[in-house]
Amino acid sequence: MSKLSSDQAYELANEFHDLSVAVGNYRFDQWDDLSAAQRKRLEDLQWTLMNYSSDFTAQALNFVVDDLQGTVDKITAATANANKAIANIKVVSKVLAIAASATVLGASIMSGNPDGALKAADDLLQAVTA
Amino acid sequence: MFLVLAGCVDLSEVGKFATTLESAKASFPALVADIQNSCIRRANFAPERTREDVLQHCGNLATSKDGLLQAQQVLLNYMEALKNLSSDSSLTYGEKLDRLSDTLSKSGLDDSQVKATTGLAKKLVDAAINGYRKKEIEKLVGQTNDDIQTLTGALKKVVTDGYGNELKLEEEAMNTFYETNIHEYAEKEPLTVTLVKRNWTTDFAALQTKKDAAAAYAKTMDSIADGHKQLYDSRNKWSTASLVKDLSSDISDLYQSTEQVYKAFK
Numbered sequence: 001m002s003k004l005s006s007d008q009a010y011e012l013a014n015e016f017h018d019l020s021v022a023v024g025n026y027r028f029d030q031w032d033d034l035s036a037a038q039r040k041r042l043e044d045l046q047w048t049l050m051n052y053s054s055d056f057t058a059q060a061l062n063f064v065v066d067d068l069q070g071t072v073d074k075i076t077a078a079t080a081n082a083n084k085a086i087a088n089i090k091v092v093s094k095v096l097a098i099a100a101s102a103t104v105l106g107a108s109i110m111s112g113n114p115d116g117a118l119k120a121a122d123d124l125l126q127a128v129t130a
Numbered sequence: 131m132f133l134v135l136a137g138c139v140d141l142s143e144v145g146k147f148a149t150t151l152e153s154a155k156a157s158f159p160a161l162v163a164d165i166q167n168s169c170i171r172r173a174n175f176a177p178e179r180t181r182e183d184v185l186q187h188c189g190n191l192a193t194s195k196d197g198l199l200q201a202q203q204v205l206l207n208y209m210e211a212l213k214n215l216s217s218d219s220s221l222t223y224g225e226k227l228d229r230l231s232d233t234l235s236k237s238g239l240d241d242s243q244v245k246a247t248t249g250l251a252k253k254l255v256d257a258a259i260n261g262y263r264k265k266e267i268e269k270l271v272g273q274t275n276d277d278i279q280t281l282t283g284a285l286k287k288v289v290t291d292g293y294g295n296e297l298k299l300e301e302e303a304m305n306t307f308y309e310t311n312i313h314e315y316a317e318k319e320p321l322t323v324t325l326v327k328r329n330w331t332t333d334f335a336a337l338q339t340k341k342d343a344a345a346a347y348a349k350t351m352d353s354i355a356d357g358h359k360q361l362y363d364s365r366n367k368w369s370t371a372s373l374v375k376d377l378s379s380d381i382s383d384l385y386q387s388t389e390q391v392y393k394a395f396k
Contacts, residue, residue: 010291017298024306031313046306047180050299051187054169057295058190061165064284064292065197071277071284072204078274079204082211085266089259 006067009060016053020046158202161293161347164340166191168296175300175307191296198288205281208274209354215267268365275362279355286351289344297341304333 004012027034027042034042169188176184308330315322 006287010287010295013295014291017295017302020299021302024302028309028313043177043306043310044180047176047184047303050172050303051184053295053299054187055190057165057292058193061191061194061198061288061292064288065194065201068197068201068281068284071280072201074277075204075208075274075281078270078277079208079211082208082215082266082270085270086211086214089262 004059004063006060006063009056009063013053013056013060016049016056020049020053023049158347159199161289161343162195162198162202165293165296166195168293168300168340172296172300172303175303198285201281202285205278205285205354208278212267212270215263215270267361271358271361271365275358278358282351282355282358286348286355289351290348293344294341297337297344301334301337304330304337308333 023042023046027039027046031039166188169191170185173181173184173188308326311326312323315326
């Protein structure tokens with residue numbers, strides 16, 4: 001017999017739940033016509049069906065965990081790459097700060113301010129070497 | 131929120147989307163633990179003679195607990211990375227650029243020139259960093275969408291079908307327990323029956339709260355799946371016309387700053 005899928009296990013869990021409900025309903029509907037021993041037998045049967053239902057749920061959950069392993073591994077790897085990209089933003093920002101310093105130098109030169117241009121050039125050098 | 135996502139996507143919307151899991155972060159571990167706890171509560175409704183047997187079966191539900199929590203944690207970590215990638219909280223260039231103002235003031239530029247120059251520099255950096263982040267998010271969303279759909283779908287089923295079935299069993303056990311008591315004591319002890327009905331109502335309300343939490347969690351998984359698909363479907367637009375549209379406010383600011391520079395230096 002081939003192994004159950006998680007969907008089949010969920011379905012069986014649901015079917016056994018419904019069976020236990022049916023047995024319980026019958027027990028109460030026929031309460032006055034049943035002997036104490038019969039009520040007890042039906043109640044025990046109802047609990048057995050509930051246990052089976054819960055066991056199928058447990059199986060389904062185990063299958064889900066197994067089936068998800070590949071998916072979980074792939075998302076974990078993608079997340080690690082995303083975190084590297086987040087770290088890279090800090091590096092990129094440094095490069096951009098250098099570029100920004102260069103624009104300042106350009107602005108200082110455009111302003112016709114030789115002292116300012118010299119200072120901006122000095123800042124640019126500091127940004128590059130920081 | 132997802133109506134907004136269906137249209138133009140910008141990074142703040144990606145960030146808002148990624149934050150939707152914050153509430154799930156706190157609630158899911160308790161919810162997973164409650165799959166087995168529901169079974170244990172059910173055992174309390176079992177006749178004394180079968181209780182130990184029920185508890186043994188409950189033990190079977192413990193096997194998958196760590197794996198489910200790990201799968202959920204992977205989704206949380208992913209959403210956290212998506213959120214961080216879309217926010218500017220990790221950037222440190224702002225302070226550096228602010229220091230430029232002082233340096234420029236000392237360099238002989240007047241106030242308007244300093245303001246215009248630093249303003250332009252900031253806008254340039256913002257626009258470039260935004261472009262980098264968008265590219266990385268686009269790559270991430272493109273790589274993971276199928277797996278995110280699979281994972282959210284599976285976690286939803288764990289809660290609706292798995293946890294949901296345990297809650298249904300708990301309800302059935304509860305109903306059987308109280309109905310049996312009512313049938314057995316209805317004639318002999320009417321007052322006991324009144325108290326039994328009161329307890330039944332209280333227990334049922336507590337169970338309903340858990341059912342509502344499970345439904346809310348399933349809805350969260352649906353929202354994440356739908357929202358992520360919207361990001362995936364629109365990802366390629368980010369680098370073309372939509373990217374320009376998304377950056378239109380940045381570009382507008384940039385234009386104004388450029389004008390300011392021009393006026394300051396003409």
